[in-house]
Amino acid sequence: xxxxxxxxxxxxxxxxxxxxxxxxxxxxxxxxxxxxxxxxxxxxxxxxxxxxxxxxxxxxxxxxxxxxxxxxxxxxxxxxxxxxxxxxxxxxxxxxxxxxxxxxxxxxxxxxxxxxxxxxxxxxxxxxxxxxxxxxxxxxxxxxxxxxxxxxxxxxxxxxxxxxxxxxxxxxxxxxxxxxxxxxxxxxxxxxxxxxxxxxxxxxxxxxxxxxxxxxxxxxxxxxxxxxxxxxxxxxxxxxxxxxxxxxxxxxxxxxxxxxxxxxxxxxxxxxxxxxxxxxxxxxxxxxxxxxxxxxxxxxxxxxxxxxxxxxxxxxxxxxxxxxxxxxxxxxxxxxxxxxxxxxxxxxxxxxxxx
Amino acid sequence: xxxxxxxxxxxxxxxxxxxxxxxxxxxxxxxxxxxxxxxxxxxxxxxxxxxxxxxxxxxxxxxxxxxxxxxxxxxxxxxxxxxxxxxxxxxxxxxxxxxxxxxxxxxxxxxxxxxxxxxxxxxxxxxxxxxxxxxxxxxxxxxxxxxxxxxxxxxxxxxxxxxxxxxxxxxxxxxxxxxxxxxxxxxxxxxxxxxxxxxxxxxxxxxxxxxxxxxxxxxxxxxxxxxxxxxxxxxxxxxxxxxxxxxxxxxxxxxxxxxxxxxxxxxxxxxxxxxxxxxxxxxxxxxxxxxxxxxxxxxxxxxxxxxxxxxxxxxxxxxxxxxxxxxxxxxxxxxxxx
Ligand SMILES: Nc1ncnc2c1ncn2[C@@H]1O[C@H](COP(=O)(O)OP(=O)(O)OP(=O)(O)O)[C@@H](O)[C@H]1O
Ligand SMILES: [Mg+2]
Numbered sequence: 001x002x003x004x005x006x007x008x009x010x011x012x013x014x015x016x017x018x019x020x021x022x023x024x025x026x027x028x029x030x031x032x033x034x035x036x037x038x039x040x041x042x043x044x045x046x047x048x049x050x051x052x053x054x055x056x057x058x059x060x061x062x063x064x065x066x067x068x069x070x071x072x073x074x075x076x077x078x079x080x081x082x083x084x085x086x087x088x089x090x091x092x093x094x095x096x097x098x099x100x101x102x103x104x105x106x107x108x109x110x111x112x113x114x115x116x117x118x119x120x121x122x123x124x125x126x127x128x129x130x131x132x133x134x135x136x137x138x139x140x141x142x143x144x145x146x147x148x149x150x151x152x153x154x155x156x157x158x159x160x161x162x163x164x165x166x167x168x169x170x171x172x173x174x175x176x177x178x179x180x181x182x183x184x185x186x187x188x189x190x191x192x193x194x195x196x197x198x199x200x201x202x203x204x205x206x207x208x209x210x211x212x213x214x215x216x217x218x219x220x221x222x223x224x225x226x227x228x229x230x231x232x233x234x235x236x237x238x239x240x241x242x243x244x245x246x247x248x249x250x251x252x253x254x255x256x257x258x259x260x261x262x263x264x265x266x267x268x269x270x271x272x273x274x275x276x277x278x279x280x281x282x283x284x285x286x287x288x289x290x291x292x293x294x295x296x297x298x299x300x301x302x303x304x305x306x307x308x309x310x311x312x313x314x315x316x317x318x319x320x321x322x323x324x325x326x327x328x329x330x331x332x333x334x335x336x337x338x339x340x341x342x343x344x345x346x347x348x349x350x351x352x353x354x355x
Numbered sequence: 356x357x358x359x360x361x362x363x364x365x366x367x368x369x370x371x372x373x374x375x376x377x378x379x380x381x382x383x384x385x386x387x388x389x390x391x392x393x394x395x396x397x398x399x400x401x402x403x404x405x406x407x408x409x410x411x412x413x414x415x416x417x418x419x420x421x422x423x424x425x426x427x428x429x430x431x432x433x434x435x436x437x438x439x440x441x442x443x444x445x446x447x448x449x450x451x452x453x454x455x456x457x458x459x460x461x462x463x464x465x466x467x468x469x470x471x472x473x474x475x476x477x478x479x480x481x482x483x484x485x486x487x488x489x490x491x492x493x494x495x496x497x498x499x500x501x502x503x504x505x506x507x508x509x510x511x512x513x514x515x516x517x518x519x520x521x522x523x524x525x526x527x528x529x530x531x532x533x534x535x536x537x538x539x540x541x542x543x544x545x546x547x548x549x550x551x552x553x554x555x556x557x558x559x560x561x562x563x564x565x566x567x568x569x570x571x572x573x574x575x576x577x578x579x580x581x582x583x584x585x586x587x588x589x590x591x592x593x594x595x596x597x598x599x600x601x602x603x604x605x606x607x608x609x610x611x612x613x614x615x616x617x618x619x620x621x622x623x624x625x626x627x628x629x630x631x632x633x634x635x636x637x638x639x640x641x642x643x644x645x646x647x648x649x650x651x652x653x654x655x656x657x658x659x660x661x662x663x664x665x666x667x668x669x670x671x672x673x674x675x676x677x678x679x680x681x682x683x684x685x686x687x688x689x690x691x692x693x
Contacts, residue, residue, distance in 0.1 A: 053691075053692075053693075056513075056514055056517070057513070057517045058510060058513060058514075058691065058692040058693075059691035059692065059693065060689070060691060074517065077517040078516075078517050078518045081514075081515065081516070081517050084514075086514045088510065088514070091507065091510075091511060092506050092507025092508065092510075092511075093506065093507065093508060093511065094502065094503070094506045094508045095506060096369070096370050097368065101368060105361050105364060105365055105368075106361075106511070106512070106515055108357060108360065108361040108364065109357050109358045109360075109361035109362075109512075109515060109516065110357065110358075110515050110516070111357050149511065153515075
């Protein structure tokens with residue numbers, strides 16, 4: 001089966017007064033297979049929204065080709081648009097219309113039945129708020145209305161830009177169920193952009209990670225997590241003073257190991273030691289015991305998307321080093337990253353530092 | 356077609372439409388009330404008698420006039436010798452001469468009656484109604500486009516209808532259709548109200564085929580002008596992507612820009628400075644022709660005349676609307692929707 005979305009070499013350059021033009025998309029590739037929930041992941045400003053806008057014909061691009069359902073877009077977009085439901089970045093609606101009227105006008109303009117409007121209002125949980133004007137909607141309610149708007153056409157391809165934005169936990173849960181149901185039992189292909197990594201991990205089957213307008217990696221979510229993200233061990237001691245000593249012991253012991261995986265790193269993270277590249281947990285306990293250091297806790301950190309993501313997009317640049325465009329290194333990283341932390345703030349390096 | 360119908364419904368459901376509708380209805384009622392209360396078929400007997408009494412009283416207080424009436428030889432002095440041989444005074448009686456010289460009050464001077472003459476006065480009012488309807492529709496159309504942009508609704512709509520030319524066409528078409536409907540309805544209502552008022556409290560006058568021939572054409576041209584204004588408002592809002600930009604440009608030009616241009620023309624001592632004013636062309640378009648006079652050639656008794664016909668005015672005004680509509684179309688087609 002051919003991919004539902006095929007993008008190759010997409011370029012978009014924003015010209016800026018008195019400054020060098022800015023490549024928001026720098027030869028981006030993207031493929032989305034049918035019947036999947038596909039995550040589109042990247043740090044802020046990496047070009048996710050720009051890509052989706054280009055795909056939906058809202059902006060012109062400066063190069064590259066895009067196909068949806070095998071049709072060249074944006075040229076053939078009018079032919080395929082009835083099969084695409086989309087939400088692009090914090091959707092806004094005319095404030096004085098009610099949610100229902102907003103949907104009804106769209107439905108009428110495309111010849112969708114009125115009954116369908118009620119159906120989607122029910123589906124996104126807006127039935128009781130449908131009569132109120134959008135002015136009084138909360139962020140989450142607007143988001144729901146936007147999703148309702150995208151579902152209205154009964155699309156075969158659903159493109160959602162940060163759909164979880166502003167939703168409460170119940171809403172996120174409901175959204176996840178809905179999207180997975182659509183993809184897995186209705187055969188709808190769903191593309192979800194996000195920087196909520198845990199969200200993507202729970203929701204998506206496959207994903208594409210972008211940085212600075214370029215694809216870094218794509219594939220099955222589980223495969224990516226398995227293939228990247230080294231295992232790491234978190235080690236604690238009764239006395240925090242033994243941390244440096246322990247780190248030194250491990251690193252020096254690792255030089256005795258053979259094989260390509262010989263590089264063991266041990267980084268101190270507050271009151272614990274994060275050990276990467278160790279052959280096995282037993283090797284750590286043995287080495288430390290040999291050095292006369294006894295540990296109080298040893299835990300294997302589960303790998304997750306966050307660590308993969310940070311690894312892929314932010315391979316720990318040396319501070320002060322200039323990073324050239326297109327090297328897809330965006331994340332200035334702390335020496336050690338708490339890999340199990342729930343949320344990571346990803347900061348985009350300031351534009352000036354690029355060059 | 357669906358899109359066009361949805362656009363019509365969008366306009367109908369907007370609050371601004373309701374507000375403007377109420378304002379228009381109120382305006383018509385005020386207009387009707389003004390004519391109803393100011394117009395009358397003429398003074399009654401009693402009013403005439405009252406006025407006559409008041410005039411007599413005032414005349415009595417006019418000491419010079421009384422003196423003149425009493426003295427048959429009042430004008431036979433050196434001072435009034437100019438009366439002799441003047442054809443204007445020749446046939447006047449003595450009393451009339453006194454009235455002419457010292458201003459005698461009559462009942463007509465004191466009683467003010469205005470009789471609304473439908474045939475003579477309604478065309479101008481109806482054209483005014485059409486133009487005001489056009490101005491209102493221009494605001495409505497710019498808000499229709501502008502609010503769609505600033506609310507983010509445009510991006511949403513384009514996700515459903517990627518063919519921007521269709522979207523633009525539907526919006527322009529809907530705005531123009533509503534404008535035509537509004538102008539026709541308001542003119543018919545105004546016509547009806549004024550006619551009833553004329554029949555009840557004024558004169559209807561001669562509404563013969565000549566009247567209709569002359570005025571229907573003007574009404575139609577005023578209607579076309581209104582549609583042009585609507586399209587211009589929508590185009591400017593599309594270019595500026597904001598209602599306020601469109602409204603600001605139009606109001607700014609009509610109030611300040613037009614004046615500045617005329618000042619510039621005067622400063623340059625250009626012949627016919629009025630021809631730089633938009634208002635001149637608008638009135639030429641509606642009236643059929645406008646003549647501008649240039650008296651700067653002092654050696655000549657006659658002024659130089661410049662004639663602007665309605666077709667010339669139509670070309671210019673239509674050209675302006677077309678230019679902005681084309682620019683807006685081009686911008687909408689090319690520019691990113693961000
Ligand atoms: N209209 C615009 N004019 C100039 N630059 C723009 C414009 N829109 C986007 N950009 C730039 O393009 C880049 C990509 O922006 P984009 O909105 O696609 O990021 P994103 O991946 O969606 O980020 P986020 O996760 O924050 O939503 C950014 O560097 C941004 O500054
Ligand atoms: Mg975005």
